Amino acid sequence: GQQLNQSPQSMFIQEGEDVSMNCTSSSIFNTWLWYKQDPGEGPVLLIALYKAGELTSNGRLTAQFGITRKDSFLNISASIPSDVGIYFCAGHRDNAGNMLTFGGGTRLMVKP
């Protein structure tokens, strides 16, 4: 099945730096989700975006639903070591039942 284009694939940053990652698609989605997966664990939902242009924050995390409805962005400010993990975007279309389409993930590594 289709996967979303998520970039970058990996990032190695210094503690305290800000992080940006994005997800793009050739088609429109009605909902964008961002999950974080710690090593050896299941993904945990961070932020859900339901409206084009919506900007939502969760602590140091901020995500945006692109105006074109074909992309979404996740920013992490002032990174800390526990931000390490894999971040996945996922999109949902209203005509796709409850199915999600996932990005390939961004692996974040933080150097203390």
Next chain:
Amino acid sequence: DGGITQSPKYLFRKEGQNVTLSCEQNLNHDAMYWYRQDPGQGLRLIYYSQIVNDFQKGDIAEGYSVSREKKESFPLTVTSAQKNPTAFYLCASSHLQGTWQPQHFGDGTRLSIL
């Protein structure tokens, strides 16, 4: 606590053997899903079920089977026909009633070949 429980955490399979991965949820969710995750890749859908005694194939169903005899349980069997079963398997569930809600995941089962 409400949640999704997958067991076992680690599982080893011998050649020609079928193995079953357990997934139980006490969230009263209608829909349940199984995904496969390979290193450096995203999640691929194996099977999903929206109601008891009914399930549909996902993108990579070959070599797998499922059952949904109870709302809270959705076990996945990795059969001997699955020639490359080594992966991290994730179970998820979600509500289907009312406003659309995202899927929530269990902590996964890592399957390896002996």
